[in-house]
Amino acid sequence: MALDNVKCNVSNCRYWEQEHCTASAIEVNVDDGGNRADRFEKTNCRTFEDQ
Numbered sequence: 402m403a404l405d406n407v408k409c410n411v412s413n414c415r416y417w418e419q420e421h422c423t424a425s426a427i428e429v430n431v432d433d434g435g436n437r438a439d440r441f442e443k444t445n446c447r448t449f450e451d452q
C-alpha cells in the first residue's frame with residue numbers, strides 16, 4: 402500500500418510504484434548533513450533501496 406500523499410520520482414527504488422512510495426515510513430535528510438536545506442535538490446530519502 403502506498404504512503405498517502407507522498408509522490409516520489411526515484412523509479413529504481415524497491416519501494417517505488419507508479420510515482421508513489423510503498424514503504425511503511427520514510428526518512429528524509431539534507432545532502433551534506435545538518436537540518437536545513439537551501440533547495441529541494443539538497444534533500445534525499447534515506448529509506449531508498451536499489452532494486
Ligand code: SF4
Nearest residue numbers: 409414417422446448
Ligand atoms: S523509499 Fe524514498 S526513494 Fe524509495 S520510493 Fe519511497 S520516497 Fe521514494
